[in-house]
Amino acid sequence: MVFVVHFLVLLWFILMIDLPNVVREYLPMGGSVKMVDESLKLAYGENSELIKDKRIAAVQALSGTGACRLFADFQKRFLPDSQIYISVPTWSNHHNIWRDADVQQNTFRYYLPETRGLDYNGFMEDIKNAPNGSFFLLHACAHNPTGVDPTEEQWREISHQFKVKGHFAFFDMAYQGFASGSPEGDAKSIRIFLEDGHPIGCAQSYAKNMGLYGQRVGCLSLVCEDEKQAVAVKSQLQQIARPMYSNPPVHGALVVSTILGDPELKKLWLNEVKGMADRIIGMRTALRENLEKIGSPLPWEHITNQIGMFCYSGLTPEQVDRLTNEFHIYMTRNGRISMAGVTSGNVGYLANAIHEVTKSA
The missing domain is CATH 3.90.1150.10 (Aspartate Aminotransferase, domain 1)
Structure with missing residues (x-):
């Protein structure tokens, strides 16, 4: 209840201050720049060299679902013959998203019913057997629906094998902070792939970890070769968003950017996220x-x-x-x-x- 009250008070505060301005203006196609910047710090690290070098193309998205859909359409537009490997099982809507984007789907083994744990051997075999340069949809933490995550050591082996095969990892991170109680800890899989030099993609959502289910606030980011490529990729993502929904909503983005951009509010949020995870x-x-x-x-x-x-x-x-x-x-x-x-x-x-x-x- 305390968690909900804090955010209702904060949302009221934001609306009272900014409502006269925001209701008359659209956000740009790429969304709130401040919200996106804070999201990148949360996913890639406060001191990320990728952020400093402006190598990440990122746009505000309609929560995690919208971020996945933007990427699926981007994949289809620029790599029309590619396919996406999706875990068995996965969040059921993943299949709908890539299906409606007309991207061919394949699967990889993930869950082992006999142990109710990770089918690590099957997972690794499917990574090795997939054609070089394949796309894989990975859950960054708190795998939905199984709750089964690889260990840090296993993530390192998975990342290594992706490097050998030249695969592209797209991370759906819907529960950052809700797994271990630490947003930093829950981004470990992404950080491991970054350490190994992978050009990854990431879908972020604030539905669960900020309780913004109805506001539809998320972020799509893609790591690029350099700043020039990042500018070009962001431009194309915006072009995909334009006929789809034109501009993302503003109020939820204000909540996120205000909380993550204020040290005291962010500290409060981190404490409450940990409280929810611990419960x-x-x-x-x-x-x-x-x-x-x-x-x-x-x-x-x-x-x-x-x-x-x-x-x-x-x-x-x-x-x-x-x-x-x-x-x-x-x-x-x-x-x-x-x-x-x-x-x-x-x-x-x-x-x-x-x-x-x-x-x-």
Whole structure:
């Protein structure tokens, strides 16, 4: 509640000051320059040489979905015969985005049902077997829907293999800060790829980590060879945005740029993001402990090994149906639990219900 109140007060403050000006003016096609600049610092680092050298082409986007769509259209326009490799499973809308941009899709192995963890060997094999110079859609942190992330060592090996094959990594970073509680830590995968000299792309969203779901605030950025190329790429991204939605909305961008551009507000935001992440991590621990205390014979380590807002529980569609029909507990039929909906008040009931439907498993 404190988190929500802070942002409502801040939004009111911004509107009272800036409303007379902003309602009469459009943002440029590339969006708020200040918001974009602050977003790049968050994704690439405060002292990033790429930012200093002006090697990043970036525009404000309609949250993470819009950033992905802009990139998909950019990919189709300039590399019409290319394809995108998408993890199995992934956020279902990823397939819709690249499909509607008319980009051919392929998949790579990611999740191993037997361990409810990463299929690292399958992932690496598919990276090696993909044609040189392929595009891969990667989740920067808190993989949706599984909550399964590679370790830092595994990310380094993945980055190395991308270098060998000349693959292009496009990171969807929808949950920066919501995985570990540290935006810096959650950008580690991106930083590893940058250290290895990859020209990556990144989609950022402020829906979750700032609660700006309805404001649709995000950023698309692409690392380029030099400043000249970055200027050209940004120009083309704006040309794609122009007939699609013309200009991005302003109020959410003002919230983001005001918070990230003010040291005190940013410190407050970082503390609250950590509080939200810690609460979710705590609920993971509580759910696992409750299941083990009940005496469930099944392994539940994956609940605490996974990270982020979602837990890939391993429940079957039939077990999920029983949870819905018998216990009025609702989740997607693939067994994905939204950990943000688990509280100290309902975690015991949830654990008992899960135990009941998995007794015969």
